[in-house]
Amino acid sequence: MERLESYLHFIREAERLKNVLRTAWSSEGRQESTAEHSWRLALCAMTAAWEYPELDRLKLVEMALLHDMGELYEGDISAALLPDPEEKYRIEEEAVNRVFSLLPEPQKSHFLGVWKEYNEESTPEAKLIKALDKAETIIQHNQGKNPPDFDYEFNLEYGKKYFQEDEKLLRLREKIDEDTENRMKE
Secondary structure (H helix, E strand, C coil): CHHHHHHHHHHHHHHHHHHCEEEEECCCCCEEEHHHHHHHHHHHHHHHHHHCCCCCHHHHHHHHHHCCHHHCCCCCCCHHHCCCHHHHHHHHHHHHHHHHCCCCCCHHHHHHHHHHHHHHCCCHHHHHHHHHHHHHHHHHHHHCCCCCCCCCHHHHHCCHHHHCCCHHHHHHHHHHHHHHHHHHHC
16 A cells, blocks of 8 residues: 555656646647646657667657656756756756655666666667657647747757767658748748
8 A cells, every 4th residue: 555655646746747837839829838748759759669669668658758757846947048957967866866756666766767868868768769859849849839939940950969870860850840941931
């Protein structure tokens, strides 16, 4: 019963991601939450996994769902306004240590390990999720009903380095950039 209570406490705490707003807007014009972004990134991961049968599908989905848990308490800091990356990492690491501490072992260590793997880009799964994270953000920017002063130019350079070493990701990025360019013409 104690483990069940831990799980419930963690799930209740993670609900806070539904209230963390990002600098992206939905197709209906409301600001997107971090939880919504993580959900769609998980869909991207599930879909892309078919193109990468050598990768661990479960890890891809776990990583997509956990990658932004560091935003739980301090919120989302836009890449366009990115402060010192080490400071951002420290703040987010404190947050994941706090929320994952609600879980019993081995979940606590496993979730923390997946989160660190993503941030360190130490595996092929982490590299793919990093690229898809950037792709999902740009797709949302292109799909969203954004404010009139929205900076689409930012999309054209955002996270480009994560697509460079993989032909499939390069083709994906070309298509997304084409969508951005079309959106800029509107």
